[in-house]
Amino acid sequence: MSVPADNAPASRQAGVREESRPSLAALLIDPSFWADWASVVGLVGLVILFGVTSPVFLSVANMQAMLLAAAILVVLSIGQTFVVATSGIDLSLAASVMLGAVILGLVHAAGLGIFAACALAVLATSAIGFMNGVLITAGRIPDFVVTLGTLSGITGLGLILSGGEPTMVGSTFLLKLASGYLGPFGYPVWVAIAAVLVAHVALYHTRFGVHLLATGGQAESASALGIRTNRVKIAAYTISGFCAGIASILLVARIGSAEPQINTSLLLNSVAAVVLGGVSLFGGRASILGPAIGALMLTALVNGLTLLSVSAFYQPLAVGVIVVLAALIMRYQK
Amino acid sequence: MRMFNCLALGAGLLATPLAVPAHAEDAKVAAIVKGLDNPFFQTMQKGIEEQAKADGVGVTVQAAANMGDATGQADKLTAMALQDYDCYLVNPISVSNLVQALVPVAQKKKPIVNIDSTIDADQAKAAGFAVSTYIGTDNVAAGALAGEEMLKLVPKGSKVALIAGIVGDVGSNARTKGFKQAVEGKLEVVVMVSADWDREKALTAATDILAAHPDLAGFFAANDIMALGVERAVQTSGKDVKVIGLDGIVDALKSVAAGELTATVAQYPYVVGAMGVEACKLAAMGKELPANVPAPVLLINKDNAEASLKNFPRPGGDYPDPLREMLK
Numbered sequence: 001m002s003v004p005a006d007n008a009p010a011s012r013q014a015g016v017r018e019e020s021r022p023s024l025a026a027l028l029i030d031p032s033f034w035a036d037w038a039s040v041v042g043l044v045g046l047v048i049l050f051g052v053t054s055p056v057f058l059s060v061a062n063m064q065a066m067l068l069a070a071a072i073l074v075v076l077s078i079g080q081t082f083v084v085a086t087s088g089i090d091l092s093l094a095a096s097v098m099l100g101a102v103i104l105g106l107v108h109a110a111g112l113g114i115f116a117a118c119a120l121a122v123l124a125t126s127a128i129g130f131m132n133g134v135l136i137t138a139g140r141i142p143d144f145v146v147t148l149g150t151l152s153g154i155t156g157l158g159l160i161l162s163g164g165e166p167t168m169v170g171s172t173f174l175l176k177l178a179s180g181y182l183g184p185f186g187y188p189v190w191v192a193i194a195a196v197l198v199a200h201v202a203l204y205h206t207r208f209g210v211h212l213l214a215t216g217g218q219a220e221s222a223s224a225l226g227i228r229t230n231r232v233k234i235a236a237y238t239i240s241g242f243c244a245g246i247a248s249i250l251l252v253a254r255i256g257s258a259e260p261q262i263n264t265s266l267l268l269n270s271v272a273a274v275v276l277g278g279v280s281l282f283g284g285r286a287s288i289l290g291p292a293i294g295a296l297m298l299t300a301l302v303n304g305l306t307l308l309s310v311s312a313f314y315q316p317l318a319v320g321v322i323v324v325l326a327a328l329i330m331r332y333q334k
Numbered sequence: 335m336r337m338f339n340c341l342a343l344g345a346g347l348l349a350t351p352l353a354v355p356a357h358a359e360d361a362k363v364a365a366i367v368k369g370l371d372n373p374f375f376q377t378m379q380k381g382i383e384e385q386a387k388a389d390g391v392g393v394t395v396q397a398a399a400n401m402g403d404a405t406g407q408a409d410k411l412t413a414m415a416l417q418d419y420d421c422y423l424v425n426p427i428s429v430s431n432l433v434q435a436l437v438p439v440a441q442k443k444k445p446i447v448n449i450d451s452t453i454d455a456d457q458a459k460a461a462g463f464a465v466s467t468y469i470g471t472d473n474v475a476a477g478a479l480a481g482e483e484m485l486k487l488v489p490k491g492s493k494v495a496l497i498a499g500i501v502g503d504v505g506s507n508a509r510t511k512g513f514k515q516a517v518e519g520k521l522e523v524v525v526m527v528s529a530d531w532d533r534e535k536a537l538t539a540a541t542d543i544l545a546a547h548p549d550l551a552g553f554f555a556a557n558d559i560m561a562l563g564v565e566r567a568v569q570t571s572g573k574d575v576k577v578i579g580l581d582g583i584v585d586a587l588k589s590v591a592a593g594e595l596t597a598t599v600a601q602y603p604y605v606v607g608a609m610g611v612e613a614c615k616l617a618a619m620g621k622e623l624p625a626n627v628p629a630p631v632l633l634i635n636k637d638n639a640e641a642s643l644k645n646f647p648r649p650g651g652d653y654p655d656p657l658r659e660m661l662k
Contacts, residue, residue, distance in 0.1 A: 254408065255404050255405060256457055265400070
């Protein structure tokens, strides 16, 4: 590397330090700092708390298991983030996961091969996301109402297609996907990491990302600037549907069967992770790492409470308290 | 006992070789059940905890967040599998959702006691393990018990109707199958409808059936909720039609005691949980477990309804428990 190239970041870094040094103490009492880093602070806090109280919590095996358990939620939270960034909300997310799983199971049972099954599952959930987007923008119906409607519609569709019965999916590919390791992480974790990287680049380093945040923050100004906000919204919902499809593959791989039952905690936790991640529910402000860490934090919470033998009754209460606290802190965001 | 003997024979083939047996006194049991939003599993949890106390074993009970939380249940079991428990008591949401989470348990050679809902044996085998024992209600036998009671109540050749649960539900199928087998050639099953485990749907269906078959002598409903709906329809019609349910929930026991519902076949989630703990204690003592242990089902009619209510959630009288015999 040439000398000037080396110098440039160094001087920039020094500049940052000079700026931040006097504010370090101020930083800690600035509520905005806590709001921005709520999920990280929460995760670190939980890791310390559970690490001290439960000897197993910090073991490598438990960390690996926890990351595996978090993978599905991380992928879903990313999908939800794109929608929330446009000031929308996707309530049909968990139902889409169920439908994707059912389609995967049926296509596989029909003998079309596992890759066709996975592709069709993702295609179907993406189509549902697309449809959500079109209904919201072209139909001018609030996001909440449209996705509430599709939540119920998809639930019915899943039951009709499956006849209400689970389908076994005995595929070596999915079995490897669920239980195989590459380096320190299981494959589902790598899928989640890849999703985080792709989404991060899309949000921060592409024109689409800029348009997305503009659409969420100031829809009118954005369209005045020539951004086709409707298309951006449709794209956000389609991405959400796509993520639901990926999650459905991970889900079927994890439990070995496609079941027409909706896991409502996935939906609630995806919204919770987005809130914990510092994404504004009014749109225009988003990050990908934040919700991903939020999802990790929610998984760590349940894992730690289980290790501490806390009754299952208290676990949803703990999640609720933490989400509301995070939302309260969020009020101090700049 | 005869049944138990042949089961014990099968057990020899399937029983899991145990690691160095721990002392039963300080055995620690990890239990994971389905959603505690359902009274059935709350009762099961109570059975597990009270039996553990009585037997002097430590127990931790965890549960899925709700009946759809298949992955959440697996995550919790994964966390418990990392801890130092001597025995794992599992009631899976589906036949496969806990299979992967049980692999590390099997690798540590800890006994796996499967209660209530089965784990698919083929998937378990593919994952490289087999459960040490299965304890649960035999739905076919429970349906047959209801059929035998019906035979005692109505004249030979009478017409009966069946109210099933959701179409294709395994439990509902087994229960109606047991009933049909018991009454085959002796009673005439005129119709079987599905009422989706719903009281109101069962009431409507029974009203229609009573109109279509004025000479109907009896109903069998695949669960108590539906039986109570059917009973309401019978009451409204003013006819003397016998109604038998299945499950043994409190409302049904009360109805039987009050002389409304004719009878119910009770199963005991409390006992299933308690027997699971007994199996864990036996495993900790180094005993070989039978591969399959049927949990008791008892017929409740006006004679023993009061006693059953008083003892709820425990059975009203003594019941066969091969595991308790082995512990003696």
